[in-house]
Amino acid sequence: xxxxxxEPTRPTFTAAIRWRGPNPIVQLETRHPGFEDVEAxxxxxxxxxxxxxxxxxxxxxxxxxxxxxxxxxxYVDFPYDLTTAWIHPSSGHQAFESRPFSxxxxxxSAYGDYKRIGCAVxxxxxxxxxxxxxxxxxxxxCVTVEDKRNQLPPA
Numbered sequence: 001x002x003x004x005x006x007e008p009t010r011p012t013f014t015a016a017i018r019w020r021g022p023n024p025i026v027q028l029e030t031r032h033p034g035f036e037d038v039e040a041x042x043x044x045x046x047x048x049x050x051x052x053x054x055x056x057x058x059x060x061x062x063x064x065x066x067x068x069x070x071x072x073x074x075y076v077d078f079p080y081d082l083t084t085a086w087i088h089p090s091s092g093h094q095a096f097e098s099r100p101f102s103x104x105x106x107x108x109s110a111y112g113d114y115k116r117i118g119c120a121v122x123x124x125x126x127x128x129x130x131x132x133x134x135x136x137x138x139x140x141x142c143v144t145v146e147d148k149r150n151q152l153p154p155a
Contacts (some may be wrong), residue, residue, distance in 0.1 A: 010036070011124030011125075012033055012034050012035055012036060012124060013033075013035040013036070013037065013038050013040075013041035013121055013122065013123060013124065013129070014031050014032060014033040014034075014035070014041065014121070014122040014126075015031070015032040015035060015041045015042070015044045015045035015119065015120075015121055016029055016030070016031050016032070016045060016119060016120045016121070016122060017029065017030050017032070017045055017053065017116055017118070017119050018086075018116070018117050018118040018119065018120075019056045019114035019115065019116060019117060020114060020115055020117045021056075021058060021110055021111075021112055021113065021114040021115075022109060022110070022111070022112040022113070023107055023109040023110045024088075025087060025088040025090075025107075026085065026086070026087055026088075026104070026107050026109075026110040027085075027086040027088075027096055027117070028056060028058065028066070028083055028084065028085060028086070028114060029083070029084040029086060030053070030056065030066075030068070030078060030082060030083050031082045031083075031084075031122075032044060032045075032082070033082075038121060038123070038129055038131075038145050039143070039145060041121045041129075042121050042129075042131050042143045042145060043143060045119035045120065045121055046119055046133050046141075046143055047116060047119075048141070048143070050071055051070060051071065052070075052071070053068035053069060053070060053116075054069050054070065054071055054116070055068070055069035055113060055114060055115060055116070056068055056069065056078075056113070056114035057069065057075060057112070057113050057114070058104070058110060058111050058112065058114065059111055059112075060111055064080075064101070064104060064105075065077065066078045066079075066080065066083050080101050083101060084098055084101075085098070085099045085100070085101050085103060085104055086098055086099070087099045087103065087107070119133075121145075129145065130145070131143060131144065131145050132144045
């Protein structure tokens with residue numbers, strides 16, 4: 001009997017979406033890994049796919065719940081380990097700081113509905129891919145990938 005050998009997994013792209021909620025000093029970021037090409041990840045991150053999340057709801061009860069609003073108006077739970085909390089410090093710092101998800105307990109006004117405020121695509125190595133979302137000469141939305149150095153090699 002031959003031992004089972006795991007085939008190497010193919011590196012993938014990750015769509016990242018930034019959300020702003022009821023408390024302006026709290027933002028959330030969700031990461032959606034597993035895209036085989038940069039264009040698919042870009043379209044998902046920008047909200048152009050039919051199953052791209054359109055909103056986020058952060059609620060609490062016995063546990064904190066992150067749920068994404070899909071285009072069919074249904075909510076699906078989203079894992080904490082793919083969600084990052086960003087808090088703007090009250091000190092003189094200008095940038096948001098990444099904080100443990102558990103820190104949201106200190107911000108009860110952070111619970112509620114969130115709107116998409118930005119997106120990014122990360123390459124297989126975790127570095128950001130340069131992309132641009134714009135209108136073309138016919139006023140149609142288009143996505144341009146400006147940096148293809150992180151393209152996956154052919155299978």
